[in-house]
Amino acid sequence: MAVQRSLFLHSDLRRRPYDMLRSMLAQVDPDTPPHGPDGPVAVLERRMASLLDKDEALFFPSGTMTQQVALRIHADRRGRRAFAAHPQSHLEVWEHRGYSVVHGLRCQPVGDRHRLMTLEDLAAAAEPLAAVVWELPQRDIGGQLPEWDDLIAQTVAMRERGAGLHLDGARLWEAQTYYQRPFGEIAALFDTVYVSLYKGLQGTGGALLAGDGAVIAEARVWRRRLGGDVYDAWPLALAALHGLDTLLPRLPAHRDHAVTIAAAINADGVARAFPNPPQTPLFHVHLPVGPDAAMRAADRMVAATGVELFGRVRSAPAPDRCSFEVSVGENAMTLTPGEVVTLIHELLRRAT
Incomplete structure (x- = not known):
């Protein structure tokens, strides 16, 4: 299944050539x-x-x-x-x-x-x-x-x-x-x-x-x-x-949404968002599974649901842990904090 929704800033979801070319046309006239x-x-x-x-x-x-x-x-x-x-x-x-x-x-x-x-x-x-x-x-x-x-x-x-x-x-x-x-x-x-x-x-x-x-x-x-x-x-x-x-005028709203997503993740407790609260629209989510298991689970989630959480994960000193980066943009704005928490639970379930 193709990606339908994504938390990932650089997902192909909003980077298709047709859509990007339309955005360029908005900046020009025939002369x-x-x-x-x-x-x-x-x-x-x-x-x-x-x-x-x-x-x-x-x-x-x-x-x-x-x-x-x-x-x-x-x-x-x-x-x-x-x-x-x-x-x-x-x-x-x-x-x-x-x-x-x-x-x-x-x-x-x-x-x-x-x-x-x-x-x-x-x-x-x-x-x-x-x-x-x-x-x-x-x-x-x-x-x-x-x-x-x-x-x-x-x-x-x-x-x-x-x-x-x-x-x-x-x-x-x-x-x-x-x-x-x-x-x-x-x-x-x-x-x-x-x-x-x-x-x-x-x-x-x-x-x-x-x-x-x-x-x-x-x-x-x-x-x-x-x-x-x-x-x-x-x-x-x-x-x-x-x-x-x-997009530049939207960045304060992106940061506010990042703060609410991170707060929801930390209140839930199955994963950990850092820094807490985020200083910018960017923060990391630390998972209680290793990187290989997390990537396999992420691929299964996209195939089954069309929802993408990240593009890659980062390894950690402990082999049974990893993290991924959240950089809130327009993709992430379509996901509520509660939905992100639910998706993390789904990811971890598929990782076991």
Whole structure:
């Protein structure tokens, strides 16, 4: 049976080409040019620079390329090859250490892999740093965020040490629902800001790097060197513009729904949601079964009911436990907290 309902943000349910192409059409008229200052990419770049209150923003085909370019620029400017990041930074866990293979950079993991990076952790990094990366929220530990005053203290301290300040803002849109501050105020803490176009905004792909004019000029050269200067990128820009118009205003409601789902899971007690309450629309659900059993049960659920809970599970130190990520978007908004609890029970029943 095909998926009919899904808790999973990136389910194919809302990503069928026909539906996504219709959303792109909502952003254009017959006279919209594909390129140039009035083309979708340029419009998106200007709009994103304004939203983040940065001089300029530059489109990239992927977040991986975007972040490597930002770190390369910080490293070359300072004559240093090391940057600091959380041990479970996306750069370290999900990108095959491209920063090292392609650019000769070194990551100095800072702090405990199971908790947020702290000022004390950063102070203990003895090596001169080209940059420090903050991932807001920290996806792989449940979407946690540092408190605002802690984040300010960390960025001020690292700036005083001469490091460049880079924001992995793939989920900045979600983080803002907790900080309750304008995007520009959050972005102002950092020299360079990367944002994703296909996570909370549910685009077809792509990313942007925002910063001052000199940084973006350098980034444009690196984009060409790395093969990221896509000529016809307008479809990705149109999908992102649609997300800015329709989904960005919905993110506070997504966070509220995440809080109610997590509360229902924890009140039930058969599984555990963390953090409790979620700070953003993203949190983890910890299950009392191993990953293989959970995936088999999930496949059976889709086949039998057409309901999808997740795309993948994460293993845990204990072999009889695992977890999955919930990132609340429009898919999850169609499921009540009670329905999610019932589905978790059904999953566990099928896993035994």
